[in-house]
Amino acid sequence: MDLDNNDAATSAESETSAPRKRVSRRVSSATLGEKAPEKAADTITDRAPSKATARKSQKETAPTSEAKQQDLATDNTAEASNTASGDATERPRRRRASGSAKTESTDAPSESNDGSQDSESGDDNGDDNGDGGGYNRGRGRGRGRDRDRRRGRGGYSEDGEPEVADDDVLIPIGGILDVLDNYAFVRTQGYLPGSTDVYVSLGQVKKYNLRKGDAVIGAIRQPRDGEHQGRQKYNALVSIDSVNGQTVDEAASRVEFSALSAVYPTERYRMETTSAELTGRMVDVFAPVGKGQRGVVVGKAGTGKSGVMSALAQAVSLNAPDAHVMVVLIDEQPEAITEIQREAKGEVIASTFDRSSDDHTTIAELAIERAKRLVELGHDVVVLFDSLTRLARAYQQSIGGTSRGGSVDTAWVHPTKKLFGAARNVEGGGSLTILGTLVTATGLAVDDVVASEISGTATWELHLDGACANSRMFPAIDIQASQTRRDDLLLAASEATAIAGIRKAVAGSEPTAALQIALDGMKKSSSNVEFLVAMGKHSSGSAN
Numbered sequence: 322m323d324l325d326n327n328d329a330a331t332s333a334e335s336e337t338s339a340p341r342k343r344v345s346r347r348v349s350s351a352t353l354g355e356k357a358p359e360k361a362a363d364t365i366t367d368r369a370p371s372k373a374t375a376r377k378s379q380k381e382t383a384p385t386s387e388a389k390q391q392d393l394a395t396d397n398t399a400e401a402s403n404t405a406s407g408d409a410t411e412r413p414r415r416r417r418a419s420g421s422a423k424t425e426s427t428d429a430p431s432e433s434n435d436g437s438q439d440s441e442s443g444d445d446n447g448d449d450n451g452d453g454g455g456y457n458r459g460r461g462r463g464r465g466r467d468r469d470r471r472r473g474r475g476g477y478s479e480d481g482e483p484e485v486a487d488d489d490v491l492i493p494i495g496g497i498l499d500v501l502d503n504y505a506f507v508r509t510q511g512y513l514p515g516s517t518d519v520y521v522s523l524g525q526v527k528k529y530n531l532r533k534g535d536a537v538i539g540a541i542r543q544p545r546d547g548e549h550q551g552r553q554k555y556n557a558l559v560s561i562d563s564v565n566g567q568t569v570d571e572a573a574s575r576v577e578f579s580a581l582s583a584v585y586p587t588e589r590y591r592m593e594t595t596s597a598e599l600t601g602r603m604v605d606v607f608a609p610v611g612k613g614q615r616g617v618v619v620g621k622a623g624t625g626k627s628g629v630m631s632a633l634a635q636a637v638s639l640n641a642p643d644a645h646v647m648v649v650l651i652d653e654q655p656e657a658i659t660e661i662q663r664e665a666k667g668e669v670i671a672s673t674f675d676r677s678s679d680d681h682t683t684i685a686e687l688a689i690e691r692a693k694r695l696v697e698l699g700h701d702v703v704v705l706f707d708s709l710t711r712l713a714r715a716y717q718q719s720i721g722g723t724s725r726g727g728s729v730d731t732a733w734v735h736p737t738k739k740l741f742g743a744a745r746n747v748e749g750g751g752s753l754t755i756l757g758t759l760v761t762a763t764g765l766a767v768d769d770v771v772a773s774e775i776s777g778t779a780t781w782e783l784h785l786d787g788a789c790a791n792s793r794m795f796p797a798i799d800i801q802a803s804q805t806r807r808d809d810l811l812l813a814a815s816e817a818t819a820i821a822g823i824r825k826a827v828a829g830s831e832p833t834a835a836l837q838i839a840l841d842g843m844k845k846s847s848s849n850v851e852f853l854v855a856m857g858k859h860s861s862g863s864a865n
Contacts, residue, residue, distance in 0.1 A: 586611025613746025
């Protein structure tokens, strides 16, 4: 709507366009903090009452389209008068206009390439209409009020729901919900911020009891011609079809993860697949994995930690197809990510080494939250972290942990311990198993701190030996150091007795010698049952 044309159409005082242009320049000066000339202020304020009188008379009669236009022009002239005369009501008006812009579906918070969110669009640049286009303030207010009359406040209904017109075209979307401090996004391209992410207001999050990590399927309104120009904008979620495969009502009544009771694992994941796959067979015997286990694979660089994790992921996928497997790769090489994506049958979530530390921590946190949402529904979830050491380093860089007086500040280790501590076996159904790798003997004090802090909270440990790896003995498992806490809850009595006999037989031997005995026995047998029977006889013969 052109305000100059409105003035020309409704002027009762023979105004010309030239004086109005001079007033505009003086208003701008007053806005910048300069004192406007007294004469100009008087002229503007004298004109305002006559237009206010006209406005009052218009309310008493049926409004015409021309009268509506005059009304908008009068509002802006009165606001210009307040600005020129130093009226203190200008700032509250600006906040109201900005507040309306914040709820516009097309004016969702913009998000930079590095994943950080800007404040709501339209606030930073002083664009009262919130579109970042730099329109005249008066025009923005007039258009904003007109739009609010037609579609509600900023395109949202009284209860905070986005309004959809009859002629709007809806586009289906889906992704993982990431809830931030002041707003939320449906990540549509994985677990990191992307250009097609969908904005979700906190009002919607609270109304539908949405949680970080929810898998949301819904719809957005197709942008109209001319929308989303200039700064990048995000489409807003206008409807929700399902949350984690449930209806909105079902999802709203689900239990909180923190309210679930954690108990020791009583059911195990079988890692044995074929007779030739020795990693799974060794793990089943010397460090059985229970549902809800919190475990670490510990070893020096080059001992085969990633290979062990890959073997475990494949074993769970084969032997427990109902379990949801998530492989989280932190600060990893892109070639390694591609290889694992092709081999693993589960969900692979990765951030390459060229990403920022914030990106590393973001995908780790969102992955764990996603796992929690599945456990709330009673699912068994297995999360494999490679590596927890690199994740802790990323937190150190983000938080800024430093060494002081020869000691290491361990505050930055807490976020990693918190994520690791989410693992549990849920009483009544569902479990979250988290297994992660830890690197040792790097010469860095921070890595030693991480290994010590995380290992102390683990209920499952698989230690890899450097001497075994150097001798090309894989899997390079240190049999004596590897263990499962409360493995008596996972093993049958006869199985536990046989394993105890093997451990006793190799006690005191070097890790390489003990591993050689175990590997030789497995290669001669077709299954672990056959292996344990044979080793039991061998142990009895040795004892005699």
